[in-house]
Amino acid sequence: MENSRQASIKRNLAIRARVIQAVRRFFIDHDYLEVETPCRIPAPAPEAHIDAEAADNWYLHTSPELCMKRLLAAGYPRIFQVCRCFRSKERGRRHLPEMTLLEWYCAGHSYLDMMDQCEDLIRFTAKQTGLGNVIVYQDQSIDLKARWDRMTVAQAFDKFASMSMQSALASNRFDEVTAVEIEPHLGRTKPLFLYDYPVSSGALARLKPDDRSVAERFELYICGLELCNAFTELVDPAEQKIRFEHEQTVRRLSGKNVSPMPQKFLDALQYMPEAAGNALGIDRLVMLLADTNKIDDVVAFTPEEL
Structure with a gap:
């Protein structure tokens, strides 16, 4: 037998298979339709800090979001998809340029409903993977059974950061401060939802009415x-459209490629019902349940091995 990395991660790949099977079972049991949408599209959603990979004058999708929302607009109220997504220049201990994403949408739901469903999904997946209500990740015990914590972004800045959220936004350091000063503290003993992001960090999200x-x-x-x-x-x-134009302007001023406006998506949006959506990284979820802090440990092949 070849003495390879692949031979050393058999347990993790078995966990990965059980995770994906559990995810499908959860959504099918909750009356969701599994869909497949093209991974090569003419125009991705313009986002300032996510770079799509070019593919013969089109683009590999960074998420299936635009096509799935068009299905919502066409009358499909509960849909999910597990697919490969591509983001240029993303490589690190927790990042791959080609990743596996779970995305789902439910008409009539809000982000608060989505938090509840997210709890149910991960509890179910952990159980189906052979773990209980308490998991151990990097020597830290995590209680999945108790109600999960919720904290606004502004509260997180006040508690953990060296400056307020408004100061970070004004100095263009929001992402840096969030990643370095806040994220390491989040969800240490039980999961935590960080919510109510500043408008500049939610290009496709509804603004809070109040x-x-x-x-x-x-x-x-x-x-x-x-x-x-x-x-x-x-x-x-x-x-x-105004949000997209702003994102395109930011990209242009940063010297980045500006993709075409996704007009067919905008045309369909007028028919889309009120809904909530969620994109969950399958690779990250497997990292958690396999107790590893390196994404390479949960994929069959890394880009460098091809």
Whole structure:
């Protein structure tokens, strides 16, 4: 037998298979339709800090979001997908340029409903993977059974950061301070939802009706590991176009490639119902359940091995 990395991660790949099987079982049991959408598209969602990989004058999708929302607009109220997604220049201990993403949408739900469902999904997946209500990650015991913590981004800055959220935004250091000073503290003993992001960090999310300075977006953290990104969907095509144009301007001023406006998505958005959506990194979830802090340990092949 070849003495390779692949031979050393058999346990982790078995966990990975059980995780994906459990995810499918969860959504099928909750009356979701599994869908497949193209991974090569003419125009991705313009986002300032996510770079799509070019593919013969089109792009490999960074997420299946635009096509899945068009299915919502066409009358599919509960859909999910497990697929490969591609993000240029993303490589690190927790990042791969080609990753596996779980994305799901539910008409009539808000980001608060999505938090509850996210709890149910991960508890179910941990159980189906052979773990109980308490998991151990990097010598830290995590209680999945108790109600998970929720904290606004502003509260997290006040508690953990060296400056306020507004100061970080004004100095263009929001992402840096969040990653370095806040994220390591999140979800240390039980999972934590970090929610209500500033408008500038929620290009496709609905603004909060009683506080339009923040978007109805959350991320889930367990032991400092970010697992998902979710929000109440923005369904106003005029506002969405303005948001996209802003993201394109930021990209242009940064010297980055600017992809075409996804006009067919904007055209469909007027028919989309109120809904919530969530994108969860399967690789990250397997890292958590396999108790490893390196994404290479949970994939069959890394880019460098090909």
